[in-house]
Amino acid sequence: KMAGVLALGNVSSHGWRSLRAASLTIRTPWRASQCFMAATPESPTEDESKRAPGSVLFSGTCVQPPTDDPAVAAPVEKPKKLTPLQLATAYGDLIKLRLSGLVVLTTMAGYAMAPVALSAPTLFWASLGTSLCVASANTFNQAVEIPYDSQMRRTSTRPLVRGVFSRNHAVAVGVGTGVTGVALLAGLVNPITAALGAFNIGLYAGIYTPLKRISIVNTWVGAVVGALPPMMGWSAATGGLEAGAWVLGAVLYAWQFPHFNSLSWNLRADYTKAGYRMMSADNPRLCRRVALRYSLLMTPICLAAPVIGMTTWWFALDSLVLNGALAYLARQFYSDANSQTARRLFLLSVIHLPLLLILFMLHKKKARADLSQAAADTAAAPSITVSTATEAVAAVAPVSPLTSAPLFTPDAIALPAALLPSLSPDTHADEAHSLARAPTLETAAQSSASAPTPDTTAAAAAEPASRPPSQSPAPAAATDAPAESS
Numbered sequence: 001k002m003a004g005v006l007a008l009g010n011v012s013s014h015g016w017r018s019l020r021a022a023s024l025t026i027r028t029p030w031r032a033s034q035c036f037m038a039a040t041p042e043s044p045t046e047d048e049s050k051r052a053p054g055s056v057l058f059s060g061t062c063v064q065p066p067t068d069d070p071a072v073a074a075p076v077e078k079p080k081k082l083t084p085l086q087l088a089t090a091y092g093d094l095i096k097l098r099l100s101g102l103v104v105l106t107t108m109a110g111y112a113m114a115p116v117a118l119s120a121p122t123l124f125w126a127s128l129g130t131s132l133c134v135a136s137a138n139t140f141n142q143a144v145e146i147p148y149d150s151q152m153r154r155t156s157t158r159p160l161v162r163g164v165f166s167r168n169h170a171v172a173v174g175v176g177t178g179v180t181g182v183a184l185l186a187g188l189v190n191p192i193t194a195a196l197g198a199f200n201i202g203l204y205a206g207i208y209t210p211l212k213r214i215s216i217v218n219t220w221v222g223a224v225v226g227a228l229p230p231m232m233g234w235s236a237a238t239g240g241l242e243a244g245a246w247v248l249g250a251v252l253y254a255w256q257f258p259h260f261n262s263l264s265w266n267l268r269a270d271y272t273k274a275g276y277r278m279m280s281a282d283n284p285r286l287c288r289r290v291a292l293r294y295s296l297l298m299t300p301i302c303l304a305a306p307v308i309g310m311t312t313w314w315f316a317l318d319s320l321v322l323n324g325a326l327a328y329l330a331r332q333f334y335s336d337a338n339s340q341t342a343r344r345l346f347l348l349s350v351i352h353l354p355l356l357l358i359l360f361m362l363h364k365k366k367a368r369a370d371l372s373q374a375a376a377d378t379a380a381a382p383s384i385t386v387s388t389a390t391e392a393v394a395a396v397a398p399v400s401p402l403t404s405a406p407l408f409t410p411d412a413i414a415l416p417a418a419l420l421p422s423l424s425p426d427t428h429a430d431e432a433h434s435l436a437r438a439p440t441l442e443t444a445a446q447s448s449a450s451a452p453t454p455d456t457t458a459a460a461a462a463e464p465a466s467r468p469p470s471q472s473p474a475p476a477a478a479t480d481a482p483a484e485s486s
Contacts, residue, residue, distance in 0.1 A: 126233060133178060140209070148274040213277060256294075261279060298323040
């Protein structure tokens with residue numbers, strides 16, 4: 001495919017280096033390690049006198065080798081005054097807002113899977129602290145890679161490349177968000193989560209970022225960076241790193257490889273042009289093999305969740321469907337690697353992770369045990385019967401001052417009492433307390449009934465003195481009927 005490529009340069013340069021373009025390896029005398037141009041071969045038309053030493057002519061176009069000098073990178077337009085919305089968008093691009101959001105979701109999932117009761121304040125501070133740590137790491141990454149991002153089509157519109165912010169401003173943002181995030185985690189969550197956040201900032205910005213231009217090992221280091229956020233969520237909930245935290249970390253670690261390897265396959269021209277060492281460009285066969293290997297490894301990792309008691313065994317069955325689909329597309333990518341198979345694998349990996357985390361939470365074993373225990377407690381708790389409720393109400397029922405009889409009987413409240421729900425033991429204690437107070441209330445009612453009132457005095461004076469004995473008032477003993485019934 002590159003038969004018409006004309007390579008020109010000074011043979012006495014710093015030695016021969018390998019140029020990997022698809023399946024063809026070309027030897028060039030560049031000082032830079034790599035370059036990639038996929039173009040239709042054409043006859044050279046450019047004046048050779050205009051070509052810089054060490055450059056190569058591809059399809060009649062002079063292409064400079066990758067360089068670390070920002071002055072040789074793509075020209076930067078003078079930034080214009082931004083509106084508040086544009087400024088907010090630029091800061092979002094600086095901290096990689098969408099990527100940060102996905103990372104925070106994995107942190108929240110790790111918190112939700114921990115076998116503890118939910119604490120909204122702790123979850124909030126853990127999510128905020130983690131998002132600030134992620135923003136710090138992403139900002140440091142962009143501050144270091146300005147000359148390389150300017151040479152890639154995918155990253156050439158980043159705010160630092162366009163000159164929206166200066167490098168010093170980006171470093172200040174990275175320091176501010178990093179210190180604030182770690183301080184929040186240490187003060188409002190726990191020291192273990194804060195230590196993981198600080199470690200992840202250093203791992204991403206201090207090791208992974210420079211390693212991208214040195215060795216393909218950077219992919220394995222980057223997978224560790226992606227595996228730590230759910231472990232931070234778990235440690236925020238429990239204060240430790242139990243077995244469940246490591247299972248979640250292993251899931252995120254293995255998922256990184258089919259996700260990133262399929263993504264980098266269609267971007268290997270950009271990565272190689274900027275001098276990044278990626279499996280997709282340096283060792284394409286290894287790239288495909290690693291994607292398949294870790295896709296297959298997802299199944300036994302998920303099986304570990306019910307084994308250690310994180311989930312029910314239904315999770316093993318449901319996750320097998322998702323992991324089987326991922327392994328199937330990874331097998332296609334391995335057998336016939338092209339832009340279509342790579343894109344299908346990448347798109348599936350994008351929806352695979354959130355669906356898998358949802359399955360984790362749906363089949364969380366602790367949640368199921370809590371529901372079963374609550375149902376058992378409700379069934380075993382004593383409940384108020386209709387007779388008990390009516391007796392309790394009758395004990396405190398007001399008494400008529402004229403007849404010394406209750407204003408309503410227990411039969412009158414039978415229907416409402418039948419509708420009363422079963423109550424907890426605490427409610428039964430309140431009921432017993434009410435029954436203990438019933439004599440006091442009744443005594444007060446009887447005292448108020450025995451006190452003469454104007455109406456009763458007038459009625460007694462109006463009655464004839466020679467009333468028949470059968471019509472005489474009821475004996476005083478009758479007034480004790482409510483007390484005896486109570």
